[in-house]
Amino acid sequence: MYTGLKHFHSTVAYLVLLLVLIAVLHAILSLRQKRPFTAMSKKFTLYGLIAAHLQLLFGLVLYFVSPVGFGNLSGETMGNSLPRLHAVEHPLMMIIGIVLITMGYAKAKRATADAAKFKAIAWYYGIGLALILSRIPWQVWP
Ligand code: HEM
Ligand code: HEM
Numbered sequence: 001m002y003t004g005l006k007h008f009h010s011t012v013a014y015l016v017l018l019l020v021l022i023a024v025l026h027a028i029l030s031l032r033q034k035r036p037f038t039a040m041s042k043k044f045t046l047y048g049l050i051a052a053h054l055q056l057l058f059g060l061v062l063y064f065v066s067p068v069g070f071g072n073l074s075g076e077t078m079g080n081s082l083p084r085l086h087a088v089e090h091p092l093m094m095i096i097g098i099v100l101i102t103m104g105y106a107k108a109k110r111a112t113a114d115a116a117k118f119k120a121i122a123w124y125y126g127i128g129l130a131l132i133l134s135r136i137p138w139q140v141w142p
Helices: 002-032 039-065 081-110 114-134
Strands: none
Touching: 002 039, 002 114, 039 081, 039 114, 081 114
16 A cells, blocks of 8 residues: 555655646746636646645645654654655645645635636635645656
8 A cells, every 4th residue: 555655655746746837837838828717727737636636635634654754753753854855845845835726726716807816726725835835855866
């Protein structure tokens, strides 16, 4: 179960990065070119959210199954950068990033003006993505 979950998490990571990036770029370009919020814009926004939520759910399970997750929390772990990244910084920062993406989705859904929808996506998804990129274990991935 652990190996399967880890592979799944590692694969869905590409999907999250790609789909959230597409949503951000689409929002920024649409804002600059004053384009309307179309059915396609809605899809880009939704696919980014779904990928992030899928990763959140299975990431949480992985955290309690992985030998480098919750089970590895200790004073010694806190003193070493990669173990601390896996057990503390990565999970925390990914949750914050996904919360921001979810807030952006909700704000875009509630906004009435097209520009306001794109702005919510550009900022919330954009900052969420930057936080996610800051705490990927790049030493061991891809
Ligand atoms: C730990 C697990 C999860 C949590 C805490 C969570 C939380 C949330 C929250 C708070 C929203 C509301 C956003 C809003 O205000 O519109 C939301 C929406 C959504 N979530 Fe999740 N989610 C989780 C897992 C999933 C999974 C596994 C999927 C599917 C693969 C998913 C798909 C969606 C979709 C499609 C919406 C948008 C619904 C809409 O159009 O309003 N979520 N989720
Ligand atoms: C935006 C969402 C996320 C992305 C893009 C992401 C990405 C990644 C990547 C690329 C790895 C390295 C995989 C490998 O070494 O093959 C990883 C590992 C890990 N992630 Fe995430 N992650 C996300 C969310 C989460 C969340 C929400 C949690 C838990 C709360 C979590 C817990 C873990 C754990 C425990 C590992 C270490 C697994 C191991 O090596 O045993 N991740 N993540």
